[in-house]
Amino acid sequence: MNQDVIEAPALAAIRMDRGAVDRLAARGLISAEARDQALALIEPPRRWGLWAGRLIGTIGTALVLAGILYFFAFNWAHVPPLAKLGAIAAMIAAAVVTVAVIGFERAAAGPAAAAAVTLVGVFLAVAGQIYQTGADAWTLFAAWAGLTLVLALLAGSAAAWAVWLAVVAVAIHTWWDQTQPADAAFHTGRNLSLMAFLAVALVIREVLAARGFAWAAPRWTRFYIAVPLLAAAAQLAFFLLERFRGFGPAEWAAVGIIPLALLAMGAVYRHLRPDVVTLAAVALAACVIADFGLFRLFVGGSRRADMGALFLMGVATLAMFAAAVAWLRSVSRQMEARP
């Protein structure tokens, strides 16, 4: 019996893609005419125009905007301060007016709102350069985030939120870098702050998506927040496992928070918002952290590993990742079987 085979699903539950049609054609089960008909149903020819139009529009806009930036860069020294700030303010106004005129629900409103949020930061950076305020960079990012919060709230655009979240994350990062001493608590505090911010953002994203806010629903918005959250958790875990001594309250808190965060994400994306891809990202982070933890345990604080430790690590790594893959396969089947 072939163990690669799982229980056959009903025809109405099988989503046909190009690969499935190609496999039927390759086995000679359908004619070339049937294959062409299937491909036209799966990917109607006119959708190519829609796809190409969006691609050309996006690249064209990006090139024109980049050209404008180059123009300012070329003439920067000769442009009077008021003209510099005025030009950027005019672009912000144009982006905001575009959103207001075409309406929040139109596809072009998202990029326009994101452009407005981005240009506010450019305005602040240019103002800082002209007037030489000497302020730390984190104040720029904090002011940027504060000034654009209302715009991001009103715009209801995933692109605008993506820019805003990145600005806040950079503000948190630079605040730690520029105001806090680089002592033992520095890495822990910085990564825990980032994790807390991203966790709140992820919860808000899930709540909004569940309540029918279409702009929050695209799957990429989940990955956009969840992947940096997992990366911050993994980086902090590596740091703690590498030190493994002299822990203060922040470090002990992190030792509890990191597994809790991974468990919480695992539970949410397993049961409340089933998503096997995000679950795989959580499993990958957990496996890599556990692998490094085991390695530290086997080498017992030494910098060099002996052959026994290396062999055990090889076996443990294989077992751990195989278990993760087997679990995800089983979860995936259960999710597919769910009505």
Place this chain on the structure above:
Amino acid sequence: MSHPTVNAETLLAAWQASGALAPDAATRVGTAIQADAAQDRPPLHLKILSAVGTLLATGFFFAFLAVADLISFDSGSNVLSWGVAFLAVGIGLTLALPRAAAGIGREVLGQVAFTAMALGKVMSVAGIILLDHGNTHWLPTAAILAVTLATYPVSGSSLDRTLSPYAVAVAALVEILHRGGAAPSLAVTALFTAATVVAGLLLLSRRAPLALRPVGIAALGAMGTIVSILASGVDVGLWASRAPLDPRLIEAVLTLSLVGAIAWAAGGIDRLSRPALAAATAGVVLLGLAGTPGIGFALLVLIVGHALHDVPLRVVGILALPVFLVLWYYGRDLTLLEKSATLVGSGALLLAGRLVMARAGWDRETAP
């Protein structure tokens, strides 16, 4: 932009309604579709998880063999013997895999097989190179090719089936660029053309066996590697190629392949005379004349990925496009003002094209 969802029941009904499928064949095809859907094909996220595990485990086992002095890196025959032994274990376990009961034991077996195969390939090739002391031209390429040919039919992993042929192409490229020769530009062009032909035949032809599709992806990867060297200019490209390469023939081959890909996606070369497709063809020819191999390659990957509904290819295309755009504009020997004019001019040209598409109704799902 998501694809329309078509289920098997709807598709069978459409085939029967149009007469493309005889009524007596519907049951047979329906059963085949169900059997095909029941095959367990690991999705991309599981492949990534599995690959990371394999990479880490391979590293640990390799370090174990080195620390335990079981391998002598001074002896090519010793390294080769270990490599062949690991290959034999990997092949044996891969052949045994389909008979194993589903569950964690089978996943462990799969991971061990993948790890043994990876260790075996690396050590076999390293052993052959050590035995030869790096004296014979093309030996590394021949060694990787031999290992690939020996393992491809039994390899159970599409990642392994893609990486091995890609390693053959990269070894050939390194050989051409680093061993010198009379005309490296011509040799690289020949390699690029061969990769284009292989990718075209294996990815776009209906008659190509599906089992060889990973070789097609590897050929696309080889094209991308050559294009990256050309697009990286004097900073990275020249470091990799050691001498300037003439890109014109490669650009011509790439432009032809782009036109071919558009014709293939449209359903035939005769359809290029339609206004929308004629405009697209003129656009890619202009792109080719502008000397933009990176941008052309990214578009090629996007078109092929979109047509094949291949998510990883589409992601690679989407990520490659801005990278090659930035590299192209960065690499021009122009003042900031000239670059500004070029950027605005080319952007305006694209936006004008977008406007034409909108006016003609080419960008709508329903005919105007």
